[in-house]
Amino acid sequence: MNMRLTQAPIDTLCANALRFLAIDAVEAAKSGHPGMPMGMAEIAVALWTRHLKHDPADPAWADRDRFVLSNGHGSMLLYALLHLSGYELPVDELKRFRQLDSRTPGHPEVGHTPGVETTTGPLGQGLTNAVGMALAEKLLAAEFNRPGHAIVDHRTWVFLGDGCLMEGISHEAASFAGVQRLSKLICFWDDNRISIDGEVEGWFADDTPARFRAYGWNVIEAVDGHDVEAVDRAIREALANTENDIGPTLICCRTTIGHGSPGRAGTADVHGAPLGAEEIAATRAALGWTHGPFDVPDEVRHAFDARARGASRHADWQARFDAYAAAFPDEAEAFTRRMAGRLPVGFDILSNAILRGVAREAATLATRKASQQAIGRLARALPELLGGSADLTHSNLTDWPGCGVVRADQPGRHINWGVREFGMAAALNGIALHGGFLPFGATFLVFSDYARNAIRMSALMRQRVVYVMTHDSIGLGEDGPTHQPVEHIPSLRLIPGLDVWRPCDAVETQAAWNAAVLRHDGPTLLALSRQNLPHQPREADQVQAIVRGGYVLAETPSATPAPALVIIATGSEVQLAMAVREVLAAEGVGVRVVSMPCTAVFDRQSAAYRNGVMPAGVPRLVVEAAHGAGWWRTVAEGGAGGDVIALERFGESAPAARLMARFGFTADAVLERARALLAGSAGHG
Structure with missing residues (x-):
């Protein structure tokens, strides 16, 4: 299989370098998805070497373009691009693809690998994340940009596959993006017509271009995904559309999964399994790739290297931002604070x-x-x-x-x-x-x-x-x-x-x-x-204790040094716990009511604090109008038995008060369970 002779030799080299970095990494790991990186290599070359605005030295630059790999199983394509572009991702990390503690996990993970914008893998969600990113860009631009000062002006680019489009979330995301006219959102559909089960025509025969036009998208059809120049022309058309505010763009790229593999290209076999030594050798021969595993020619590294370009564009933006800050200091300060995720002082x-x-x-x-x-x-x-x-x-x-x-x-x-x-x-x-x-x-x-x-x-x-x-x-x-x-x-x-x-x-x-x-x-x-x-009265220290996830809301004075019963409740059931405490207090029974609005936050408190709120050796009664399975550990940890009043069946249609009575969420019903627990005759704890 030969690459097109009309394509510039450097583009061919760059595309093949991406292919073989993916092939070699998947082979080394004996695990992974080489087909998509092989099929989308030319699309990646066109975008990453000619159009993407980014700075490898500062992956968090506020006005960088966002790139989202929605078909995240093809993660080696992204890792290869980041490595070659100059991000802090050395080749040794590519060699450790999918290995424990490597920076190249099986699917991209934000915060784990420099340059990765979002965690993708659950198909369709990357596309939808990108819709959120594009909306954020549009709203920030409207809020902060001023005439002659466009400090927010970047695009969101997405690679996506058939699987992303089959997921129902793609309908939700694309429909919303269209009605919001998110013109700086540009997506590349890897139309290879293959998914894990084989050729998709038996289960995915949508007229995708018509579908997206119906959403209000600009659609560019029939782009040869293996022709860098054709992809480049489509990108330029999409960029012109962003200036006209006519909606997001879908670029439909016809590709062959596993392009270059003589024995597996165009088949499901290349989607999610290593090629194997024999097929890798055949692919090297077919593409004329004479370099060894993970060996990339210098001219390819030079073509991809975005450090100088990124630094220049970043410096240009910084100069413009400095001018903006001089003219609009309050806005500049607010923008900087917000992009850093900091809350206002005080x-x-x-x-x-x-x-x-x-x-x-x-x-x-x-x-x-x-x-x-x-x-x-x-x-x-x-x-x-x-x-x-x-x-x-x-x-x-x-x-x-x-x-x-x-x-x-x-x-x-x-x-x-x-x-x-x-x-x-x-x-x-x-x-x-x-x-x-x-x-x-x-x-x-x-x-x-x-x-x-x-x-x-x-x-x-x-x-x-x-x-x-x-x-x-x-x-x-x-x-x-x-x-x-x-x-x-x-x-x-x-x-x-x-x-x-x-x-x-x-x-x-x-x-x-x-x-x-x-x-x-x-x-x-x-x-x-x-x-x-109802409002629950609290002292000042109790108000401050709420943020600890669980705290003592009320206690019978006679409960010291230890109560006879701890009632733990959340939400609407706290009022029931308080009513039961009042009745038992009148009978001389010491009861502590613990409001537990957030179990996760409470679990993060010190053991001393948790034990102070719920002392060991005291029976515990939990009340929550939800399934109670998660509460039995809380009961058991007390060491003195207990009970859980919960709801472990579906409800009914009726007024709320009738339902609460039917399912045992009344003060009288809770009081009955509390008395039984105190008498030692109840509980599963």
Whole structure:
């Protein structure tokens, strides 16, 4: 198989260098996906050597282009590009592809490899991350750019494959990107018509160009993906379109998976397995590649080396930014702060003052309403706060006075995502990764199932994203079991790095929001009630203790030196624990009520603090209107037995009060279980 003679020799060399770095790394690892890197090599050469704006010396440069490898299984293509472009990724790391502690894991991981913008692998999510990045760029440009001072002006480029387009999230993302006219989003479709199971015509026969045109995209069809000049022309056309604000661009590149392999090109066999020594030798012969494994000619390294170009473009931008800072010092300072992810000076003091004010108000209201009020308070201090809802704004209560709505032709701070829970969550990750905003998104808690994998990716990437999930239990009432979450809270708590807060009143809700904003190493999910919840009185030290995830809310005076029973509750069930404590206190029984709005944060506290809140040797009764499997460890750790009042079946359609009574979430029902526990006749602990 011979490369086209019309292609410049250096382009041929560059494309083949990418192919063989991927081939050799996959062979060394005896694991990986060589087919996509071999098929998209010329597309990568056209973009990375001629158009991509980046600086290998500073992968975090604010105005760099963002490059997203949505078909992340082809990670060796990206690693080869980063290595050759001059990033801190030496060839030894390519040789250690997919090995323990290497900087070249099986799929790209942000924060792990310099130059990687997002963690990709779950197909379709990279594309959706890119939509979030492009939206962030557009909104930041509208907010900070001034006539003659374009400090935000970059593009988001995406490589994607058939698998990304088959995933339903691609519909959500592409539809949203089209209606928002994200013209600086440019995607390359690797149209090789092969997936793991073989030729896709039996299960993927969409008219993809027509589909994207229907979304409002500019579509460039029939580009020969193995012709660098043809790809270059398509890129130039796409760049011209970005200036006309006519929407994002999809460049349809016809390619052959595993291009260059005599025995496997165009087949599923080359998708996800090493070629093997015999086929590698045949491919070297077919492409005229005489270099050994991981050996790259100097002229190829020179062609890819982006260090001088990147430094020059970065310096030009810095000069323009300095002029901007001289003319608009406040805006420049705010932009720098926000892109660095720093909060305003004194925000921790302000947030504490806000929390104390909410405690003084002592309001009784639904925690979803308390969340809306918290958003409004924080938004006044945090211009970077950007959020919205998946078509449930007036149920999730995510708007606030003066927020302004985001539209294609107008900036704002509130996003109507439409009924796109998964797309919303993955785009929020992209917004967070881009920088400059603190994003949040909302839906009903039960629909976290739709968004779950993107929520997991937030945690995996340690991104500061806030998920506002309302209607948190059977307490939502008449909508019935399809909308009443049961297993959702405990299952979300199992995601490593995700802080799940279920506040019991407005004070805990504000504290949860404060904690979410102050957190810099991962996402936060707020599970909020539809129904009103009573204010719980607290002393000043108790208000401050909320941010520790669990604390002593109330204790019978006679409970010292140790209570007879510790009742642990969250959310709407805290009021039941408080009512039971009052009854038992009147009978001379010492009871401690522990409010546990966030188990993950509580678990991160010192052992001394945790033991002080829940002393060993005292029976524990847990009350939560959700599946109780996760609570039995808490009961067992007490060493004195206990019980869990939970919900381990689907709900019913009825008014909330009737449902709570039916399923045992009343003060009388909890009191009965508490008495049984105290008498030593109950429990599974």
